[in-house]
Amino acid sequence: MRPFIPSLRLLARRGATLAELALVLAIIGALLGIAVPRLRESIARHAVAAAARDVANLLSMARQIAATSVDGAAVGFDSTSGRVHLAVNGRRVRTLELTSVRGVRLRTTRDSLAYDSRGLGIGAANLSVFLTRGSVADTLVVSRLGRLRY
Numbered sequence: 001m002r003p004f005i006p007s008l009r010l011l012a013r014r015g016a017t018l019a020e021l022a023l024v025l026a027i028i029g030a031l032l033g034i035a036v037p038r039l040r041e042s043i044a045r046h047a048v049a050a051a052a053r054d055v056a057n058l059l060s061m062a063r064q065i066a067a068t069s070v071d072g073a074a075v076g077f078d079s080t081s082g083r084v085h086l087a088v089n090g091r092r093v094r095t096l097e098l099t100s101v102r103g104v105r106l107r108t109t110r111d112s113l114a115y116d117s118r119g120l121g122i123g124a125a126n127l128s129v130f131l132t133r134g135s136v137a138d139t140l141v142v143s144r145l146g147r148l149r150y
Contacts, residue, residue: 044103044133051104051131052138052150054096055084059113059140059148061094062086067119074114077129082106104133113142121146 016024059075065088066073076085082099084106085092098104107130114122121127121144129140140150 041134041136044136047102047104048131048133048136048138051096051098051102052140054098054102055129055131055140056148056150058084058086058094058096059142062113063115063119063146065093066115066117070117072114072116072122074112076112077106077108077110079106079108079111098131102133104131106131113146115146119146 062073062075065086069088071089074087076087077083078085082097082105084096084098086094098106109128110123110125113127116122121142123144126144127142129142131138131140138150140148142148
């Protein structure tokens with residue numbers, strides 16, 4: 001039996017035809033067309049979830065600070081700039097930049113929330129915090145007593 005020796009014609013062909021390149025580019029384009037929207041939604045979902053955790057942690061921190069000190073703590077919400085401020089004894093202790101850092105829009109039913117020295121919310125209404133990015137949204141609700149649900 002003779003061993004297979006490729007012909008010179010097969011060895012001389014070292015590239016791809018234009019049709020083969022066009023087919024590969026079309027397949028890559030179709031795959032990107034499917035993947036990019038899902039990737040954007042996934043990024044938005046993670047950004048909103050992280051922003052919700054940040055706001056929840058800030059509200060929890062405000063409640064703990066108020067409960068462990070004689071002074072209360074207040075949380076202010078600035079919907080236009082997308083910032084959330086924690087203030088203790090009239091001075092800002094911490095600020096969250098939701099819009100500039102995470103790209104998340106902030107909307108609330110009230111512009112501030114205060115906790116007394118018992119860690120209870122001051123005011124007669126619940127507070128809802130709405131966080132959105134694209135089609136992804138999340139809501140945090142703080143009850144009159146200062147308890148957080150999300």
